[in-house]
Amino acid sequence: MSIFKYASPSTFYPLAGKIAPWFAVVAAMLGAVGLYLGLFRAPVDFQQGEVYRIIFIHVPAAWMAMLIYLVMAAYGVMALTFNTRLSSMMMEALAPTGAMFTVLALWTGALWGKPTWGTFWAWDARMTSTLILLFLYVGYLALINAIDDKKRADKAGALLVIVGSVNVPIIYFSVKWWNTLHQGYSVATSGSSMDPSMRMPMLVMTFACWAYAIAVALWRVRAIILEREKEAAWVANLYVASPPKTSGARA
Amino acid sequence: MNWNEFFSMGERAFYVWGSFGAFALLIIGEVVLLRTRQKKVRQKVNT
Numbered sequence: 311m312s313i314f315k316y317a318s319p320s321t322f323y324p325l326a327g328k329i330a331p332w333f334a335v336v337a338a339m340l341g342a343v344g345l346y347l348g349l350f351r352a353p354v355d356f357q358q359g360e361v362y363r364i365i366f367i368h369v370p371a372a373w374m375a376m377l378i379y380l381v382m383a384a385y386g387v388m389a390l391t392f393n394t395r396l397s398s399m400m401m402e403a404l405a406p407t408g409a410m411f412t413v414l415a416l417w418t419g420a421l422w423g424k425p426t427w428g429t430f431w432a433w434d435a436r437m438t439s440t441l442i443l444l445f446l447y448v449g450y451l452a453l454i455n456a457i458d459d460k461k462r463a464d465k466a467g468a469l470l471v472i473v474g475s476v477n478v479p480i481i482y483f484s485v486k487w488w489n490t491l492h493q494g495y496s497v498a499t500s501g502s503s504m505d506p507s508m509r510m511p512m513l514v515m516t517f518a519c520w521a522y523a524i525a526v527a528l529w530r531v532r533a534i535i536l537e538r539e540k541e542a543a544w545v546a547n548l549y550v551a552s553p554p555k556t557s558g559a560r561a
Numbered sequence: 562m563n564w565n566e567f568f569s570m571g572e573r574a575f576y577v578w579g580s581f582g583a584f585a586l587l588i589i590g591e592v593v594l595l596r597t598r599q600k601k602v603r604q605k606v607n608t
Contacts, residue, residue, distance in 0.1 A: 363577055
């Protein structure tokens with residue numbers, strides 16, 4: 311067995327179907343715990359009051375927006391160097407979820423900004439670079455859907471995502487490099503100002519989002535695999551081989 | 562704990578629930594869209 315065994319869509323398809331539900335269960339459980347801790351257990355912030363609770367979804371969403379993009383870029387490098395079809399499919403499967411988290415980061419940021427800074431939006435370095443991240447996600451999806459030849463579409467998409475990944479460190483370090491309206495790091499290796507009772511729900515929610523993104527990406531890549539390989543023999547076998555299991559009750 | 566107090570979020574209900582609501586809405590929306598996509602492709606492959 312080679313390490314590339316699961317790099318083939320036909321072997322990855324059943325594997326993805328097996329592990330996705332587990333990530334969904336983990337996401338639901340962590341999400342419930344995170345929301346409970348964040349909405350009921352975490353104390354009120356002495357400066358901001360209750361509104362600070364937006365942090366429990368804002369920061370995880372913003373982290374996911376950046377992380378998913380980096381994972382896509384890594385798949386893009388694999389797609390271009392090893393020419394693996396599955397890498398491109400994974401990019402396509404991750405992009406909508408990444409875009410969704412970017413929208414959420416911007417939306418919750420605006421709703422948090424209004425009561426705390428007095429404005430929904432400012433052209434500040436972090437917000438502007440996050441908006442550019444959203445355009446990169448949308449641009450990637452538009453690009454791969456605009457090119458009919460799938461191979462060319464995948465290559466162009468991978469290239470766009472890889473080049474665009476310079477934007478991620480810009481988002482992350484923007485609060486340090488420029489004088490932004492946005493506050494600094496939420497979690498730092500030293501001198502983090504956040505109380506553990508507030509940091510904990512944020513981290514739990516982050517792991518929930520993580521598990522959610524994996525589950526959704528695995529489910530979406532299964533749909534993409536079928537869409538793209540519907541002519542392949544193994545897809546036909548998939549449905550020839552499975553009926554005996556289900557038809558027993560009906561027959 | 563008082564539920565009215567909880568839902569009012571210290572007079573910031575619009576911002577807090579606007580955020581959490583959008584979060585829930587987008588996740589439910591994504592899962593629903595994904596289900597339809599799966600169903601569609603399965604039907605196509607099955608026939």
